[in-house]
Amino acid sequence: MSSVEACKETKYVWAVIAVGAALSVGLSVLMPKDVTAASKGEQIFKNNCEGCHAGGKNSMKPRHPIIGSKKLASKEKFKNYIAKPERPMPPFKEIANKDADVTALYEYCKGLK
Numbered sequence: 400m401s402s403v404e405a406c407k408e409t410k411y412v413w414a415v416i417a418v419g420a421a422l423s424v425g426l427s428v429l430m431p432k433d434v435t436a437a438s439k440g441e442q443i444f445k446n447n448c449e450g451c452h453a454g455g456k457n458s459m460k461p462r463h464p465i466i467g468s469k470k471l472a473s474k475e476k477f478k479n480y481i482a483k484p485e486r487p488m489p490p491f492k493e494i495a496n497k498d499a500d501v502t503a504l505y506e507y508c509k510g511l512k
């Protein structure tokens with residue numbers, strides 16, 4: 400390989416790297432916020448709710464599933480419910496007090512089918 404060719408090659412490699420970097424930066428900017436909110440909601444659900452509500456159902460009281468619940472009518476209603484639910488569901492004040500968590504969890508629960 401002549402030195403000119405080697406130089407061209409190096410430039411090419413750098414161009415590919417630059418395009419790749421630009422793309423990944425562009426993608427992370429373009430990535431819809433929902434994606435992160437959704438996975439956050441899923442995480443909160445897995446950590447706190449899934450024990451009793453796997454698949455959006457209710458293993459303790461099958462007639463009270465999350466899917467189709469009236470408590471999902473609004474975020475406010477949902478928040479109030481998880482802060483002060485009907486027994487034997489335990490309250491989740493820590494989640495209820497963090498708006499971003501409520502939003503993420505609410506969106507996740509509404510998406511359950």
Ligand code: HEC
Binds near residue numbers: 450465469
């Ligand atoms: C220890 C079990 C348990 C856990 C954990 C739990 N729940 Fe519940 N959940 C219940 C029970 C039992 C009910 C039904 C209460 C009743 O009698 O109305 C219920 C009811 C609900 C309802 C209302 C359903 C209806 O009837 O309209 C929603 C919404 C709900 N839970 C959401 C959640 C969310 C969100 C979490 C996690 C932050 C969670 N639950 C964690 C047991 C649980």
